[in-house]
Amino acid sequence: MKFFIDTADIEEIRMANRRGWVDGVTTNPSLVAKTGRDHVEVLKDICAEVNGPVNAEVMSLEAEKMVAEGKEFAKLHDNIIVKIPMTEDGLIAVRQLAAEGIRTNVTLVFNPIQALMVAKAGASYVSPFVGRLDDISSPGLEMVGQIQQIYSNYGLKTETLVASIRHPIHILDSALIGADIVTIPFKVMQNLAKHPLTDRGIEAFVRDYEASQKTQ
Numbered sequence: 455m456k457f458f459i460d461t462a463d464i465e466e467i468r469m470a471n472r473r474g475w476v477d478g479v480t481t482n483p484s485l486v487a488k489t490g491r492d493h494v495e496v497l498k499d500i501c502a503e504v505n506g507p508v509n510a511e512v513m514s515l516e517a518e519k520m521v522a523e524g525k526e527f528a529k530l531h532d533n534i535i536v537k538i539p540m541t542e543d544g545l546i547a548v549r550q551l552a553a554e555g556i557r558t559n560v561t562l563v564f565n566p567i568q569a570l571m572v573a574k575a576g577a578s579y580v581s582p583f584v585g586r587l588d589d590i591s592s593p594g595l596e597m598v599g600q601i602q603q604i605y606s607n608y609g610l611k612t613e614t615l616v617a618s619i620r621h622p623i624h625i626l627d628s629a630l631i632g633a634d635i636v637t638i639p640f641k642v643m644q645n646l647a648k649h650p651l652t653d654r655g656i657e658a659f660v661r662d663y664e665a666s667q668k669t670q
Contacts (some may be wrong), residue, residue: 455629458507458615458637462486464499466640471503473647478507480581480617480637482537482561494530501531509559511537512547520547528556535559535578540568545575552576559615566600573605573612579635584628585618594618595627602632622646 456477459470462485470476479500486493500508508531512523524536524547536551537559538544548558552575559579560572564587572580582601584594601614613634619625622645628636638646 455633456635457643458509458635459643460485460617460619460637460639462489462496462500463640464489464496464503467500467503470640470643475643476504476506478509478535478635478637479504480509480537480559480615482511483513497527497530497534501533504533506533507535507557508533509535509537511561512539515539515541515543517543517546517550520544521550524551524556524558525554537561537581538577540564540572545571548572548575548577552578561617564597566597566604569597569601569612569614570604570610573610577612579613579615581615581617581637583618584616584624585620587618588620595624595631598628598633599631 457475458478458480459467459476460480461467462481467476467479486496489496497510510527512520514520514523520538527534527536535557538547540560540562544560548560551558557578559581560577561581563569563572563580563582569580569582582597584598587594587597598616615635615637616628616633617637619636619638619642625636
């Protein structure tokens with residue numbers, strides 16, 4: 455399973471990349487706004503840092519404008535993936551961009567039928583939001599399993615990019631289901647490497663080593 459980092463913070467991306475945690479990046483207008491920098495310059499810096507897909511989200515809601523924005527994003531770098539919202543206009547834009555060889559990721563997907571429509575439109579990726587469903591007491595990972603089953607049934611090529619990850623269990627369950635990708639905030643990524651028994655083991659090793667040094 456591939457890991458994308460969900461951030462526009464270039465320092466977080468660099469730290470995660472050094473640890474081998476970055477197969478790609480997802481951004482959105484809110485994440486870019488937090489940097490206080492120009493949107494295009496942020497995307498260029500990310501593309502220079504990461505050897506993998508970099509998701510850039512359109513801000514328009516009309517199909518023609520989404521297509522125009524998507525084409526401009528695609529000019530920035532070969533790794534750019536254009537993020538499109540799950541709307542009828544969004545699906546129109548996906549079809550037009552796909553026809554021109556521009557890869558897309560349809561975001562804000564909350565049920566498997568939406569995901570089926572995304573694949574039929576020709577999107578490269580679909581982003582089901584599991585955490586936001588969990589927040590309203592609806593099982594987000596159940597949706598991911600249903601999407602995987604539907605895509606498998608019909609040999610659909612759209613990759614499932616699980617989004618709205620809240621904690622490591624979301625990642626574990628996504629891996630067990632067979633999702634292609636999870637996009638993860640940096641803080642959650644850091645938690646994946648931690649375990650209290652690992653910490654205790656290291657403390658014991660250090661303690662024993664220091665004791666052995668004193669006897670020499």
